[in-house]
Amino acid sequence: AQTVTQSQPEMSVQEAETVTLSCTYDTSENNYYLFWYKQPPSRQMILVIRQEAYKQQNATENRFSVNFQKAAKSFSLKISDSQLGDTAMYFCAFMKLREYGNKLVFGAGTILRVKS
Amino acid sequence: NAGVTQTPKFQVLKTGQSMTLQCAQDMNHEYMSWYRQDPGMGLRLIHYSVGAGITDQGEVPNGYNVSRSTTEDFPLRLLSAAPSQTSVYFCASSRRAGVTEAFFGQGTRLTVV
Numbered sequence: 001a002q003t004v005t006q007s008q009p010e011m012s013v014q015e016a017e018t019v020t021l022s023c024t025y026d027t028s029e030n031n032y033y034l035f036w037y038k039q040p041p042s043r044q045m046i047l048v049i050r051q052e053a054y055k056q057q058n059a060t061e062n063r064f065s066v067n068f069q070k071a072a073k074s075f076s077l078k079i080s081d082s083q084l085g086d087t088a089m090y091f092c093a094f095m096k097l098r099e100y101g102n103k104l105v106f107g108a109g110t111i112l113r114v115k116s
Numbered sequence: 117n118a119g120v121t122q123t124p125k126f127q128v129l130k131t132g133q134s135m136t137l138q139c140a141q142d143m144n145h146e147y148m149s150w151y152r153q154d155p156g157m158g159l160r161l162i163h164y165s166v167g168a169g170i171t172d173q174g175e176v177p178n179g180y181n182v183s184r185s186t187t188e189d190f191p192l193r194l195l196s197a198a199p200s201q202t203s204v205y206f207c208a209s210s211r212r213a214g215v216t217e218a219f220f221g222q223g224t225r226l227t228v229v
Contacts, residue, residue, distance in 0.1 A: 004158070006158075009156075033216050035216075042222075043204065043222060043223045043225075044220065044222060044223075045206065045208075045218075045220035045223075047217060047218070050216065050217075091158055091159065093159075095216060098213050098214055099213070100166065100213065101147055101149065101164040101165075101166050101172065102147045102149075102210040102213065102215075102216060102218060103149065103161055103164060103174065104151075104159070104161070104208075104218060105161075106151075106158035106159040106160070107158050108156050108157055108158045109158050
């Protein structure tokens with residue numbers, strides 16, 4: 001079974017600064033996907049970024065980028081130029097490649113607070 | 117485009133009552149699933165479906181039933197609510213195997229007293 005661990009329950013950052021959220025996972029699979037989801041106070045789940053394990057290049061989406069270390073089973077999220085609207089719960093998630101039912105395994109989440 | 121619609125958004129139940137959480141999607145997605153979100157535990161899969169008439173259990177299925185009579189709808193039934201089922205429930209859908217983006221509903225906050 002796959003497990004996802006987010007070791008930082010809460011973090012805070014000053015507006016315009018950079019913050020990194022940590023995620024580690026455990027799997028015996030070689031091909032899989034990793035995701036970061038954002039959940040603002042509205043409760044909506046928003047996909048921030050996706051990484052395919054077979055791609056060595058780290059995924060980037062505007063101010064969001066990941067550091068994917070496959071051998072270490074580590075998948076951290078870097079948010080640059082933090083904005084007040086980045087305040088949210090962030091979940092790291094795992095999915096096996098061609099998973100029957102596209103089932104996601106989530107970490108416990110990290111609450112990020114951006115301060116002005 | 118409505119996406120994934122969950123109703124109700126909030127619900128309070130008494131222990132032992134039954135209710136159905138509704139989930140509908142208008143994107144013709146094959147896959148639908150139900151998760152519950154609890155503090156310190158993230159989201160955990162309750163049940164999922166890979167098409168009309170096909171459902172299967174996830175990580176925490178006890179106390180919940182599902183059915184999928186149409187592609188669009190995937191209701192979650194609590195037959196006899198317990199305080200341990202107090203949680204936020206999310207319905208999600210995705211197109212098919214290999215298309216990984218999941219679309220989530222707005223969630224239902226359920227309190228069982």
